[in-house]
Amino acid sequence: MIFDPRRRVGPLQRYVAVLALVATSALGLATVCPVWAAGPKIVSVDVTGNLHVPTQVIMSVVASRPGQPYDPRVVQEDLARINALGYFADIAPPLVRQRPNGIAITYRVVENPVLTKINFTGNQKVPGDTLQALMDLSVGQVFNTNTFKQDVLKINNYYERIGYGGQVPTHVKDINLDSKTGVLTLTIQEGLVVKQIIIGGDPIFPPPYLLPHLTLQPGGIYSDAVRDADYKALQKLYEDHFHLEIGNFEGGIVPSSIDLTAGTADVKYDIYVARIAVVEITGNTRTKDQVIRRELRERPGMVLNTDGIKRDYERLQALNFFSKVEPDVKPGPDPKKPQDVTLVWHVTEQRTATASVGFGYSGGLTGLGLYATLGFSDNNLHGTGNSGSLQFEEGARAGIAQLSLSIPYLGNSPQGQRYTAGGQIFANHTTYYYPVYAISGSGTQVKSSSTIPIPVTLYSSTNTALVSGVNATSISSANGASANVGRRLSDYTILSLAVTGERIRYNTTVPSPYYFQGNQPNIFIGPTPGPINSTPQNYGGSFGISASSIANVNTGNPYNLATTGLSLQTITLDDPFNPRSGVKGLFNAVYSAPAIGSNFQFTQTTLDIAKFFPILKDATLGVHGAAYNSTGVIPPSSLFTFSDQQMRGYNQVFYATNAFLGQIELRQPVALDRRITLAVFVDELDYHIRGAYPLLDPYTNRITGYPSDWALYGDAGFGIRFDVPQLGLRTVRIDFAKGVNGTHTSFGIGQSF
Numbered sequence: 001m002i003f004d005p006r007r008r009v010g011p012l013q014r015y016v017a018v019l020a021l022v023a024t025s026a027l028g029l030a031t032v033c034p035v036w037a038a039g040p041k042i043v044s045v046d047v048t049g050n051l052h053v054p055t056q057v058i059m060s061v062v063a064s065r066p067g068q069p070y071d072p073r074v075v076q077e078d079l080a081r082i083n084a085l086g087y088f089a090d091i092a093p094p095l096v097r098q099r100p101n102g103i104a105i106t107y108r109v110v111e112n113p114v115l116t117k118i119n120f121t122g123n124q125k126v127p128g129d130t131l132q133a134l135m136d137l138s139v140g141q142v143f144n145t146n147t148f149k150q151d152v153l154k155i156n157n158y159y160e161r162i163g164y165g166g167q168v169p170t171h172v173k174d175i176n177l178d179s180k181t182g183v184l185t186l187t188i189q190e191g192l193v194v195k196q197i198i199i200g201g202d203p204i205f206p207p208p209y210l211l212p213h214l215t216l217q218p219g220g221i222y223s224d225a226v227r228d229a230d231y232k233a234l235q236k237l238y239e240d241h242f243h244l245e246i247g248n249f250e251g252g253i254v255p256s257s258i259d260l261t262a263g264t265a266d267v268k269y270d271i272y273v274a275r276i277a278v279v280e281i282t283g284n285t286r287t288k289d290q291v292i293r294r295e296l297r298e299r300p301g302m303v304l305n306t307d308g309i310k311r312d313y314e315r316l317q318a319l320n321f322f323s324k325v326e327p328d329v330k331p332g333p334d335p336k337k338p339q340d341v342t343l344v345w346h347v348t349e350q351r352t353a354t355a356s357v358g359f360g361y362s363g364g365l366t367g368l369g370l371y372a373t374l375g376f377s378d379n380n381l382h383g384t385g386n387s388g389s390l391q392f393e394e395g396a397r398a399g400i401a402q403l404s405l406s407i408p409y410l411g412n413s414p415q416g417q418r419y420t421a422g423g424q425i426f427a428n429h430t431t432y433y434y435p436v437y438a439i440s441g442s443g444t445q446v447k448s449s450s451t452i453p454i455p456v457t458l459y460s461s462t463n464t465a466l467v468s469g470v471n472a473t474s475i476s477s478a479n480g481a482s483a484n485v486g487r488r489l490s491d492y493t494i495l496s497l498a499v500t501g502e503r504i505r506y507n508t509t510v511p512s513p514y515y516f517q518g519n520q521p522n523i524f525i526g527p528t529p530g531p532i533n534s535t536p537q538n539y540g541g542s543f544g545i546s547a548s549s550i551a552n553v554n555t556g557n558p559y560n561l562a563t564t565g566l567s568l569q570t571i572t573l574d575d576p577f578n579p580r581s582g583v584k585g586l587f588n589a590v591y592s593a594p595a596i597g598s599n600f601q602f603t604q605t606t607l608d609i610a611k612f613f614p615i616l617k618d619a620t621l622g623v624h625g626a627a628y629n630s631t632g633v634i635p636p637s638s639l640f641t642f643s644d645q646q647m648r649g650y651n652q653v654f655y656a657t658n659a660f661l662g663q664i665e666l667r668q669p670v671a672l673d674r675r676i677t678l679a680v681f682v683d684e685l686d687y688h689i690r691g692a693y694p695l696l697d698p699y700t701n702r703i704t705g706y707p708s709d710w711a712l713y714g715d716a717g718f719g720i721r722f723d724v725p726q727l728g729l730r731t732v733r734i735d736f737a738k739g740v741n742g743t744h745t746s747f748g749i750g751q752s753f
Contacts, residue, residue: 204273
């Protein structure tokens with residue numbers, strides 16, 4: 001049988017051809033030399049037909065040697081060894097000729113062609129240069145079947161390393177060696193062509209949604225690299241669009257679908273989203289597990305959602321029970337189900353109970369003077385999550401006694417956890433000192449031991465004069481209690497109902513021998529039209545303002561103030577102290593009327609919204625707007641008040657029955673831990689007192705002209721905020737601002753909004 005190098009043959013066919021050649025040679029030898037079985041000596045051994053393969057290379061594998069007895073079996077083995085060199089396309093039967101002294105053997109070979117070019121077809125992912133670099137065969141060499149066999153193994157191994165293994169028996173599907181031109185062409189089958197992609201497992205989303213996001217598509221060639229790219233693409237899709245995690249991913253060719261003839265197969269991707277199997281809590285020694293778990297919304301059996309974990313983190317931070325909260329996701333608990341994970345919450349508890357004793361002083365018209373404080377508060381009583389406080393404060397101008405309790409959850413059942421409750425008992429009083437003005441034409445006359453009474457007024461006008469060293473004393477007090485119950489409409493929104501009952505009293509006096517002439521603010525002696533009605537034409541008003549919207553009260557007389565209110569509050573802030581994003585909104589409506597035991601009849605509503613935007617790299621832009629409205633006749637203590645905590649450029653208090661407040665602030669941290677922040681801000685207040693008469697206010701807002709008209713005040717400034725965790729203080733605020741009347745420095749605990 002003659003080997004034709006133009007025929008496309010595989011390794012198995014080659015070896016069959018060699019064996020046939022060896023058998024043919026043995027038969028031919030027996031035919032030519034039937035009488036040499038006795039074993040005459042060999043006198044010469046040579047080879048012909050080799051043009052490029054050195055003779056010594058061929059002779060190195062020949063066992064027949066001159067001087068040895070001739071043995072047909074050895075010649076047969078020589079033929080096999082020569083063929084095994086791999087350089088020859090054919091080996092003819094050897095010439096065995098008789099010579100005078102013995103036998104001459106000539107081995108005849110036909111060399112494979114010298115390679116002039118190596119081509120590759122069918123390779124799409126791996127360039128031909130890369131494949132040729134893997135081969136030991138190169139242009140200019142005689143084609144060697146042994147070397148080529150090793151080159152095929154190298155090519156197959158390379159494809160297996162890059163993820164194409166296990167699909168086809170060999171990636172060198174066919175070869176074609178042109179014996180005339182020396183061009184070797186290798187047909188490559190990198191992998192199987194994908195007929196369809198099957199989505200299995202627990203993907204959550206339907207296959208028609210997932211398939212377009214895959215790198216691999218029907219008609220493409222499957223590989224482990226493509227599978228890994230699809231896994232990354234799906235991970236990104238789940239994380240970026242749905243904030244979910246893929247817990248386990250398995251992909252590969254479906255064995256039963258392989259069609260080697262067509263070179264096709266189906267591919268199946270099993271996608272399993274990560275699900276929470278167990279929630280563990282570590283680090284809490286005081287706070288009960290149930291207190292923490294009721295704040296968590298990511299629970300066993302649920303899909304692991306990074307947004308949900310972030311919200312749970314924010315909820316735990318907002319409790320202010322912990323100095324550090326760290327979520328962690330661990331594999332398990334079942335190693336056979338890698339998609340099931342354990343969610344661990346590591347918490348570090350901090351001090352929640354605070355006892356305080358202190359002294360202080362604040363001056364100015366609205367200051368407290370010298371005061372002392374004594375208090376105790378705990379926002380996590382016995383680790384239950386309930387909070388309580390007891391506060392006493394007494395000073396030269398003000399005093400407070402207050403006991404409060406808050407229960408954020410009325411039970412551990414799902415129904416009980418929808419409700420919240422709280423209550424407060426309080427008693428407070430304030431004292432202010434106002435200048436008085438003598439009525440024109442009056443004076444002090446001393447007769448023996450008696451003093452003539454001197455009429456004075458709180459109002460400064462053209463016919464009055466300031467009385468030096470004499471002040472009016474105005475005292476207001478309130479004693480009462482309040483209670484509220486709320487229902488959670490969602491994790492962020494609570495609807496609450498509150499009731500308050502208190503006993504209020506106003507008392508304004510001047511030292512003897514002075515007395516108030518006529519009807520003055522808060523000092524009515526004798527009957528008045530009553531607090532439900534106000535007649536500023538005949539009576540003075542509170543705070544130096546005569547207004548039909550402010551109730552008339554008799555000095556020293558007690559009044560019942562009962563209110564009921566409905567509020568809707570939503571908070572989605574990512575941080576309760578220094579938010580970067582989220583909304584804080586409040587709608588509150590208060591009603592008071594004799595029908596509920598009040599001596600007053602009025603309504604008050606408030607709409608307050610703040611929104612925060614993360615901007616730049618780590619800055620925050622906050623926008624705050626609020627609207628205040630009242631109807632009816634309100635008690636003096638229920639006026640809306642705005643101090644330097646809202647209007648940071650003013651050292652005064654603004655009183656209003658109706659108002660609009662707007663604030664905008666840019667906050668930029670200057671420390672990596674965000675404990676020091678710089679801010680720039682603008683505040684605007686538009687307010688008025690409904691129905692006010694143009695009376696001068698000499699001691700609070702300095703209101704002149706017509707206070708019933710709307711007045712607009714604004715300021716702008718900058719400030720610094722810093723945390724003092726050693727004292728348990730979050731966001732100590734110092735602001736420097738300029739208003740229409742000059743500059744002012746405002747100090748506060750917590751953000752302005």
